Amino acid sequence: MATTTFAPPDHDGAAPAHLTPTDRVALLRHMLLMRTIEERAMTLYRQGRVPGSFYDGFGQEAVSVGAAFAMAAQDRLCILHRDLGAHLVRGVQPARILAQYMGRAGGVTGGRDGNVHFGDHRLGCVGMVSMLPDMMLVATGMAMAFRLRREARCAITWLGEGSTSRGDFHEALNWAGVQRLPVIFVVENNQYAYSTPTAAQYAVAPAQRAAAYGFPGVTVDGNDVEAVFEATRVARERAVAGEGPTLIEAMTMRMHGHAAHDDMSYVPPELLEHWRARDPIDRQEARLRTLEVDLDALRDEVAATVRAGAEEALRSPEPDPATATDRVFADEEVHLGDGCAPWSGWSR
Template sequence: MTVSHVVGLESPEGRYRMLRLIRGFEELALRLVRSGAITGGIHPYIGQEAVAVGVCAALGPQDRITSTHRGHGHVLAKGADPRRLLAELTGRVGGLNLGRGGSMHAADLSLGILGANGIVGAGAPIAVGAAWAARQAGEDGVAVCFFGDGALNQGVLLESLNLAAMWRLPVLFVCENNGYATTLPAATAVAGSAVGRAAAFGIPAVEVDGMDTEAVRAASDLAVHRARAGEGPTFLECRTYRFEGHHTMERRMKLRYRTAEEIEDWRARDPLPRAAATLGAGRTEQLDAEVERELAEAEEFALASVHPDPAGALDHLYADGYRPRAGVVA
């Protein structure tokens, strides 16, 4: 049996609410990028929400996740406070990591969120290590590694698949295949298939409709059950799509590598209307209003939080609080 997480993803209403929260959070973040409150831009998760919600609905508080540069959805779905995540994006001390991690490195270890990661594929060995540690401690925790199709050719991912298979570790590898590694179509860069990578290591691999929250949840439930039962890792390839660009800089650069028709075809499969269709119209309006209030509170909290004091720039940089010797330029 899986243990539903405290964020309430065990019900269709809870899953719809989280979908709406992630979508609204990303739309708010885009607005704050345009206003300058978020510097450096973000990698929007809009369109891919069903993957984060469907997977995290199968997890419990004892489970851990590693994320990617496009990680806000994963972090929220695992239970992070949207106020503190937004404060992190705006570089404020009220953030999850005191404003030092930013968009691509947000973490909350108390919730099993071992961190987003700006290095492609780098979350895989961390997840494998977390799974091994849980088993050594006699715990039934499962580790989930989210990654994109761009990571499929990274050696560290293949090494992680091998180790997880050899040691039958409780890991769920989740490939969010949105069809593009930045602007490069996956079909022109990946020989074979995503599920074929896992199958080569003897890992059960399933291709899932990543625009369908319930399909992702069902596949994740089975994978998590296998992992808790000691049957080893599972690989999910979630076919999904990002409605926005790879990064917010893309609009300014006016890149043209996708057609308007392709984007609209995928928008017709938007996971939010699909989830809303299972609820009454009145209930979705209530949940939407709740989310709007929560996001307004998040924006107020984030922008009211102060920026870090430059005098403390080296705090938390070294293990155990060590600082460089006097006279050493950091």
């Protein structure tokens, strides 16, 4: 099966047929929100208010936002450490995110973890397992459950290109391919796995490997949020029609260090320059100028939302130690949709 490169939907200036002007603004707003929250979180980290380390997705916003936006309310998302945008698309509020990062009671896990391992399953978000890329196996298992229950649902997981060197990557692709499962694998190819560049990581590009397991691998411009959306929308349609998985390789760049402690001195400055000129937020803003969107008002609204969210998060108390063993076992049957915040993704 040939590997295809997914054509950017706007190569002739047109948006994907499925995106309304409102959707296109929502994509920009989610990316702006992600960046603004992460900038605020970095300040809080430097102030010593974020325990542990801090991982961000600066410059990669289009990958999590674009892909999550294409998923339906009943789908499940296995979200990784640079994919804050996916939580935001599902409706997790900025105050809960920032409280999560600070280990406060108002965070998604109620203070049990920080910046990486969390997910509100009522919103279809599955908290990350640290061993990479084991979320591929979780997503594949969920897709198997959807198949056995004959549910028209799809699982999606993100993974870094560094994860593609692990055995679990191949096991997940193999089982998903054999069973033709409704699962989407989004490889976030940000050029580095910690300090290892892609040239030292693989001899065969991740998208090309899907062919070995009998399903399509597509390459997409990961800094084009509408292209990522469209590739994922097509993959989801294929998945719920029973046609099996898709691997999407989204080409992007990790613009910051591996985590806050890393000065990424090993990254050539000209590589960063190349990608800085392709910033996903700048690109979506440039597109929306034709829609007469008030971008200043949008930026102000996002800044105010994050400011208010940070104040609320800072007021959130430390967790009560007496609750430490709560939530270890499921004590209630939780149905997707119970207690959900309004979900803002594309669902037609």
